[in-house]
Amino acid sequence: MRDLWFANEDIHINVLSRLSAKILHQMKCVSKEWKNLISDRSFIRIQLKNREAVSGFFFQERFQWTDNDIGFINYIPVEGEGDKVWRMVLNFLPEKVVILSSINGLICCRSCFSSFPPRLYVCNPLNKQWITLQWPDLSRSSCLALAFDPLQNPIDASADFKVVAVSDTKTREADYHLIFDIYSTETGSWRRSDEFCQCKHKLIKNKGIFVDGRLYWLTDGYQILMFDPQIELSWLIMAPLPATHFRSIPEMCIGESEGRLCYIIISEDGLQLWVLEDYFASQWGLTICLTLKELENENPSVLSNISKEMASSITRSTLPPWIDPLAFKDGMLFVRVATNTYLFQFETKRMKKLTKISTLGLNPMDSPTVIPYTMSLVQLG
Template sequence: MQKMKKLKSSLNGDIMFDILSRLPVKPLLGMKRVSRGWRAMISSFPFIKSQMEKTGLSLTGFIFQEKFQWCSDDIKTVSHIALDSQSSKKVLHNVFDFLPEYVVILASCDGLVCCRSCFPCSDPSVYLCNPSNKEWIRIQWPWHKLKPSRNESIGIAFDFDSDSRKECNEIFVKFKLVKLQFCLDEYEDEDEDDDEEWYIEFHVYSSETKEWKVSSEVCHCDHNLIKNKGVHIGGVLHWLTDGDQVLSFDVEKELALLISVPVPAFEFSTVPEACIGDHNGKLHYVLVSEIGLHVWYLEDYYEFKWTLKHFKDLDEIEREYPQFFLNLKNHVSQRVSMESSPWMNPLGFKDGVLLLKVCATLYLYDIDNNKISHACYVQDLSPKSMHDPTVFPHCLSLFPLKLA
């Protein structure tokens, strides 16, 4: 009789495991409160791995944070723009209020978010957190060696399937952070006066050693980093620069590469706007110009081979969505200098979805299904400064944050 009860309990557990592991993350987060047994099962390594294999990570929205152009203080408000059109609230504010202080978002990868303390701050910290389960860890930072800067750029390299393990029935997450440090190299030229050259150092933090180290790799680059900093794809981090290049860094091999974009800005009569993102495990480059909206993906890193995946003429976009756009091409064509704000600005791209700002409105453009929907208005984001906002895609995930 006892054996029959154990068998029945085991079969019921297997059935429940199979059913629940087919559900998306959002309902599972609520189901963890049903009982201790369900919480233990949903939090286990086999369950999270199975749920990932069956459902994958789906884009839920974009994290949006503004920054002042000329002020050294940070803007504390962080907004989440929901992808779900059925959501009761398309924009949520203060989504990181579970952290011990106000933060600035630095990077996002597979549901994990890296951020730092808002400035001014007497004792700044770096955090890695999962907003889905509100777990976070504070990461040691060598402030005494490197003066904290408002323009810090840190990327996350994280892969739950390959970089996590189960020991003693607990899940330990492995990840690396990569911080870019601009340095000035001064040298003497035999034929000329003293000269100088900018280069980038890569400071790497490992969750296994819990220490930062300076990589032997450097990259000679004097361009500014803009938008979508630290996009992680297959173990490689990517930063878009304002010099018609994408900086990439292979985290395991610690090798850097500058990748030329498909079309340089000087080939257009107006000033184009671009962003980068990930779709199907490939780096994508989205560009808006007076010609139209282009989406390329990178086929080969070393040959800089880009393939055009999608193109839409601006007049065609206006014809298909007259309720949203008027004189689109004319407005875009009027931008002839970097000093003027772009009328049409691609802010973020992930899994075929583009967050697009047009004048004072934000739209979601589903490239694969050729569908544009209204996301929100700029005023919904509690705007203080629309200069170069930080935008990252975000996915809900069950990944716990526990270090070995």
């Protein structure tokens, strides 16, 4: 059996590398040879070239008016029937954490601020590997995001990544600037970038999203902050549509699909999916536009009287919106409608119920963090 295995190793690699990371991780139990091959970093690099499907979404509630953390994290898989929530996915870490970002199977999170000193963790939930990073001298309001591309950066010895922290500061002229601190595994330390960005808006929703070598943050001012950690360049990208275009306040989020930044808007115009074509010129392309009527016709049990519900939510401005897009990845939109969460697939235009919002915590509607997760075999050790 051993001679037959190595005689046909190229065939085995070709076949196995086409399987998903989840299946391959389970197949490590087949034999010692299979475990060695699937754990080999050169095999992992080959397998990563096959685009992995979204496996689920992490959901973590936050307090709206305080800096206190809620170290309770839900994981909602996209497969199977609804109302399936896992709550132990990150319990292999040494303490409760706040999830910050995820890219290519790795997750960046920090310890709750009740811990002192705070710590950063980068982990892979599939193989339960994790490393600890030093917490930089930053304020609690700083936003941190992970930059990691295993096809561009070496993974032969260990995963090579960067963590970027965005903080705001006020100059003597009363201007608000965003500054950037960067951690690199190459140096094993933090340093302050010379780059800064003049911006007075707050970073909202899922915070940093890594797309094609650059990080993006959605702001509450119809702008998107871009930062390239390689050349240390920041830029403010205008949203596809200005605020004056809408009669009411639209709900939006940003995400990634096929290596491109996407902007999702739900408004009186319906559901729109825009794709960034040129960040320097703030040029977008509208790829999908569904009217409210079309959405209701495809999902009558979920979006009954959607126009009326959205109009009535405007008069309740102090309450969370009736419909709220929270995260997007590869054609899948995680969206809350009233008191339930759904997965909307742009390809089919259909909504699949995931879970009741009440099962996700005591305060799940006030600006939760929702992060798409894709599994990978990437090793940190």
